[in-house]
Amino acid sequence: MSVANVLREEPVPAVTPGEAPAAKAPPLLRIKDVRLEYTTKTKTVVAIDNISIDVPDNQFAVIVGPSGCGKSSLLYLVAGLNEPTSGEILLGNEEIDGPGPDRGMVFQSYTLFPWLTVRENVEFGLKRRHVPAAEREDIVNRYLNETGLAAFHDAYPKQLSGGMMQRVAIARALANDPKILLMDEPFGALDSQTRNSMQKLLLRVWEQHKKTVLFVTHDIDEAILLGDRIYVMTARPGRLKEEVVVPIARPRNMDMVMDPSFIAVKRRILELLKNEIKDDDEH
Numbered sequence: 502m503s504v505a506n507v508l509r510e511e512p513v514p515a516v517t518p519g520e521a522p523a524a525k526a527p528p529l530l531r532i533k534d535v536r537l538e539y540t541t542k543t544k545t546v547v548a549i550d551n552i553s554i555d556v557p558d559n560q561f562a563v564i565v566g567p568s569g570c571g572k573s574s575l576l577y578l579v580a581g582l583n584e585p586t587s588g589e590i591l592l593g594n595e596e597i598d599g600p601g602p603d604r605g606m607v608f609q610s611y612t613l614f615p616w617l618t619v620r621e622n623v624e625f626g627l628k629r630r631h632v633p634a635a636e637r638e639d640i641v642n643r644y645l646n647e648t649g650l651a652a653f654h655d656a657y658p659k660q661l662s663g664g665m666m667q668r669v670a671i672a673r674a675l676a677n678d679p680k681i682l683l684m685d686e687p688f689g690a691l692d693s694q695t696r697n698s699m700q701k702l703l704l705r706v707w708e709q710h711k712k713t714v715l716f717v718t719h720d721i722d723e724a725i726l727l728g729d730r731i732y733v734m735t736a737r738p739g740r741l742k743e744e745v746v747v748p749i750a751r752p753r754n755m756d757m758v759m760d761p762s763f764i765a766v767k768r769r770i771l772e773l774l775k776n777e778i779k780d781d782d783e784h
């Protein structure tokens with residue numbers, strides 16, 4: 502559901518969110534005073550301004566914000582695909598200065614290698630790191646099973662639906678055992694039914710591994726369903742408006758979208774976004 506759609510929903514009674522269990526682990530990801538400018542021939546655009554975020558280990562962190570506020574740009578900085586104009590980003594205690602296998606990426610667009618089978622795609626990073634064949638096979642089989650792909654292990658990407666391709670992308674990212682999974686609207690191109698089943702799958706897989714995730718989405722329901730904490734950004738230049746902790750117990754499922762605690766969090770996020778969405782068309 503888009504932000505605009507959510508904003509048109511009927512009002513619901515106000516409910517105060519309860520306290521979430523405090524995150525005990527120290528931050529795995531530290532984004533410190535980050536500013537990002539894009540300079541083109543004619544102008545300089547400040548995409549992100551002075552963002553500081555600490556994501557604790559084993560947390561599912563979600564970024565929401567108006568279109569063009571710098572969500573993908575922030576994820577690309579964490580991925581090491583671009584550098585901040587100022588500020589720094591630390592993973593563990595190390596400053597990020599380029600892409601690395603400690604970060605697994607899943608994008609909205611399909612990024613599988615078309616010439617490799619499902620199995621070979623999932624195996625790709627393991628092979629590059631010279632993981633022994635028997636171990637590789639165990640790891641790949643495990644993730645193929647967990648993502649429901651075992652029966653399709655010999656298929657090529659062009660034979661798969663969008664949802665199936667994203668399953669492969671998730672399995673491929675997890676097989677490398679990254680410290681953090683970076684997901685940029687991974688279900689944004691899927692129809693709503695496939696999207697729901699992918700959310701279910703991701704919840705199931707995440708409950709199992711509790712891998713730290715940084716997930717970008719426009720979909721507020723998706724953010725609350727998946728996230729432990731949601732970072733709400735302002736319109737461009739993107740700044741952190743508020744960190745909203747999601748006080749909803751796990752395991753979670755789709756039925757929870759009608760729970761008072763879910764609705765209370767949604768109201769809070771919509772309130773935070775209300776003044777930001779107005780500028781949407783300018784980007």
Ligand SMILES: Nc1ncnc2c1ncn2[C@@H]1O[C@H](COP(=O)(O)OP(=O)(O)OP(=O)(O)O)[C@@H](O)[C@H]1O
Nearest residue numbers: 539546548567568569570571572573574575737784
């Ligand atoms: N390579 C680039 N050169 C110049 N400007 C850019 C570049 N990439 C992004 N921008 C601008 O930076 C701002 C942030 O873009 P970004 O894609 O990070 O936002 P977003 O929040 O992910 O947007 P959306 O929700 O629409 O996907 C936008 O105004 C965009 O036009």
